[in-house]
Amino acid sequence: MINILVTAKDGQLGHCFQDLASKHQNLQFVFKNSSELDITNKDHIEAVFNTQAFDYCINCAAYTAVDKAEEAVELANKVNHLGAQNIAEACEKFGVTLIHISTDFVFDGEAHSPYLESASTNPLGVYGKTKLDGEKAIAKTLEQHFIIRTSWLYSEYKNNFLKTMLRLASQRDEIGVVGDQIGSPTYAKDLAEVVLQIIEQNDTNFGTYHYSNQGEVSWYDFANEIFKIAQSQIKLNKIETSDYPTPAKRPMYSVLNTSKIEKTLNIKIPAWEKSLLIAYSNLEE
Template structure:
């Protein structure tokens, strides 16, 4: 199959690139904005038809959650409109599409893990655009999969894990929010899941994927420092109210992964086991 992967220089796109070697039966087109501007509908159509694409994996997104509140037009173009262009281009060729979405489509008022069927209620401009992007993809591509994920990190780009390691080395103490609960997702594990969907065949629908287990940002940071060997920085738990942000965050965004595991036979590692793998790679680089 001929597979187009957009946002190839991001965390997930880079992990898809690494794992392409283990899935060498396919032909890949890894693009970022320099190679393909997904906000240009004509360029998207031309690329998909010229290269006879069979599957589009959209890893591109505007992910600056707070900045999205001020840059609403760009956020809407990348997270809402562009996925629709990709979906329509896929549909015109009878191709499939995998769209990566977010836990921010929920407002975080649940106390039990969110299933795919629960009502969405985004509390931020970012979450609203991502939800509109999901709908755009499902409405315009027959063979569409939407994967909602959360708390993504990897050895690539900027992310919470790398920031906490850097701050842990620079500071004597850190205040980290303890009353927002969710599950970290190692981008490599998500990439493995996406390849499982590609190789087993797309089954239309919305799915949830994160690592297994539950933690707060505070718990996550304590584990990051322990595994990175940082001992001279005290991590203090703080309330969300003590760290105001422009965009509202879900207080509880644990995702129920039953559907994706049952549909595609995917086994998902615990978040701490995956964090061990990532930090070992960071140390060796």
């Protein structure tokens, strides 16, 4: 049996791991929420790691409020940077392999082709900077780690773009969505499956990987597909980033090159439209 500790079980990704747990009988999970395991609290971490021997820790905990982070700099740093470091230190001490989730927001979006893992980072805001500092702290602390950068996560859980668009479709007749930011939507359950595959394959090719669903789209294209699937009559207008100012600057292009993880795990990643259909039908259930 492989023993796995999952942090932030009440987050979007944490929920996806809980959904998949019963499909993986060879994996034994311990799920903790942010009050049971606060990653900024070293005593909490020590206490949880002392309860049993874990083989893996999947860290889903993060400060994810991208715009609020511009003000809440200290808190974002405490969770995304120092919290990640705390978890890495515990993994090092207890001989646990860490699988940590990071973000496309470590890049500045100036590229014109998908970002490789080796591409230069240059976060535009506090969220991306603190996530990058977390990555660096993990890499410095612990050899046995996987850092998986992903993008535009959505699922049937918590707040995300899919659920926001469906809510707006039921409330409004017309909506404007940004058409000049390009990225790859990623179904959080696909990401969770890949993480479990790394564990089941006992992969030891530690390091940084990119994972997103296949295809590049704008938020407008993503919204358009959501409304098509939902058979919504809402009028969708394409707007520009400059028409929708936000406290945090976002990368204009943040498509991730996923060939490293595809080759390492010998997987084929689903197209974003296909995964969106599955997520939508799971939402309907």
